[in-house]
Amino acid sequence: MERESPLLSWHRGAGAKMVDFHGWQMPLSYGRISEEIAATRGRVGLFDLSHMGRIQIRGADRVAYLDRLFTGHVAEMQEGQVKYGFLCNESGGVIDDITVYCQEDYLLLVVNAANLDAVLPWLERHRDPAESVRIEDKTIGLSMFAVQGPEAIGIMDQLSSQRVSDLKYYTFTLTRVLGNLCLISRTGYTGEDGFEIYLGRTNAEAIWAALLRAAEHVGGVPVGLAARDTLRLEAGFPLHGQELSPKISPIEAGLEKFVAFEKRQFIGRSRLLDSTNSDISVRLVGLEMIGQAIPRTGYPICHHGVECGRVTSGGFSPTLGKAIGMGFVEQMLSNVGQVLEVRIRGKQHPANVVRRPFYKRKKKSAS
Amino acid sequence: MSHEIPEDLFYTESHEYLQVDDGTGTIGLTAYACSELNEIIYLELPEEAAELRQGEPMGSVEAVKAVFDLNSPCSGEVIEVNNQAVENPQIVIDDPYGEGWLVKVKIDDPDELDALMTSDDYEVHCAKEAH
Structure with a gap:
């Protein structure tokens, strides 16, 4: 069967701007991107992730x-x-x-x-x-949605036969939604609390419709890939092909906590271990522009006018009202507070190296 | 999806339009370009009295996801800049052929307009770009 979301005609009917995403026709945006981002941060966003493998x-x-x-x-x-x-x-x-x-x-x-x-x-x-x-x-036979944002808990508790609000972060359960068995995990790629749902392809459209009804009831909206990319950038998450690649190690990307060196053997272990014991040449940094100029993928990062790296992801963060980006620079220039420049159309624009994530959600205080 | 392409304007491949009115040209972004941009964070436009050259960069449009260079559809001196659009770029998206114009120029050489596209040509150009 073809790589086609079960919601393809739904997206088109909703007026989404569609994009070819690695062989999948997926929604880029349904309306204004900043509104999809604001809805996810403030209420709830609904994502069709059928393209994930x-x-x-x-x-x-x-x-x-x-x-x-x-x-x-x-x-x-x-x-x-x-x-x-x-x-x-x-x-x-x-x-x-x-x-x-x-x-x-x-x-x-x-x-x-x-x-x-x-x-x-x-x-x-x-x-x-x-x-x-x-x-x-199982990419075709299983579909995948995400429900992300502060209202995600309420929606999922209401629609599933089991209280998913009991799920801890990075755990999952099998439960029924509208009578259909689904795998629901407390995971996501937006920096918000939320869930990812795995379900049989044949039930996908009915479950999407029910999720959307519940989401719209609390001011939620469907969210496309454009907003998803900005949400993950604000949350400081890497995207493979940009911050990670067959030529970039998790150590360089600052993700060593996801490498279990205590395991005796796994592919790449010895090289990764060597690199933690030596001064590796580059490190991933978060950049926050001091002015309004926006860094984009591929723009040179400079130090006193001399190129020292490239922007891997960048854009305008509607949540922060600031231009932000990530990129690899020499380790000695990667400390928080370091001032660098991004070269944008021939001009150097100052940027601060900042801690990631750029955006951190406010956790609800225990009540 | 189809977008408004007024018949009485001239168009460039990079999606600027030129409205000609007795030697004065009004430059803006087409509705197709605005739909691609989705929303504009800020505009960089040339200053008044700047000399534009046909086909050369005259500014840029920063959107959430991308940046687009603005290329001048004609040569000439900038006689007015739409500061309202600079202050509130959303009007460019909402009304590209009206309130959302970008700059007005005194057209140097009317013969240059032969190099621009008609609305029919531009419609074909957009259809090609969408595929």
């Missing part, structure tokens, strides 16, 4: 197998737990950043749409024929 790994040896490839500790995972980490190559570069879901009789891997066609052969190549491991691409 979903892979099930089954078989008795699945845990030992994935522990050889994944930077996180799979054997330590409990049923119902989700873990973020990397599939690295031998040089420690990132083939993909993924989440792993530990279910009773399988592992679910959620991978970037752009990388599904690289990850599947990588997984196959490292399978030992003597092992009992089956790799199944």
Whole structure:
């Protein structure tokens, strides 16, 4: 079957501006991007993430197998737990950043749409024929939505047969929504509290409609990929292809906490370990522009006028009212408070190195 | 999706329009470009008395997700800048052919207009770009 969201005609009917996203026609925006961002930050946003790759790994040896490839500790995972980490190559570069879901009789891997066609052969190549491991691409058969924002809890509690507000961050449960069995996890890519929902393709449109009704009731809206990218930038999350790549290691990207060095062996381990013990040349930094000039992907980052790196992601943050970006610079220039410049159409514009995330949600005080 | 393309204007490949009125040209962004931009964070426009050259950069438009260079559809001196659009760029999106114009110029050479597209040509150009 083709790579086509079950909501394709719904998106078109809603007047979304569509974009080809790695072979998927997905909504870029439905209306004003800043309104979709504000709705997610203040109320709730609904995302169709059917383009993300979903892979099930089954078989008795699945845990030992994935522990050889994944930077996180799979054997330590409990049923119902989700873990973020990397599939690295031998040089420690990132083939993909993924989440792993530990279910009773399988592992679910959620991978970037752009990388599904690289990850599947990588997984196959490292399978030992003597092992009992089956790799199944479920991308088409399973759909995926996200419900993100302060109102997400209320909506999901109302629609699921089980109180999902009891779920801890990075855990999941199987429960029913409108009578259909769904996997619901407390995860997301926006910096807000929220959930991701995995469900059978055939029920997708009905469940989307119910989610949307509930969301609109509290001022929520559907959100496209343009706003999603700005939300993740504000939250300081990396995007593979920009802050991570087969040539960029998780250490350079400042994500060493997702690398379980205590595991004796996984692909890329020795190179990653070496790099933590040596002065690596570059580090990912957050940049906040001092003026209104907006840094964009690929713009040179300079120090006293001399190029020292490139912007990997950048844009205007409607939430902060500031222009922000990320990029790799020499380690000695990566400290918070360092003043750098971004060269924009021939002119140097000053920027401060700041802590990420740029945006941090206010946690509700315990009541 | 179709966007308004008035018949009495001239168009560039980079989505500026030129309205000609007795030697004075009004430059703006087309409705198609505005839809692509989604919303404008700020505009950089040339100053009054600046000399524009046809096809050369005259400013830029910063949107949430991207930046677009503005190229002048004709050569000539800038005689007026729409400061209202600079202060409130949303009017460019809301009313690109009306209140959301960008600059007015004194057109140097009317023969240059031959290099611009008619509304029919521009419609074909947008259709091609969308695919």
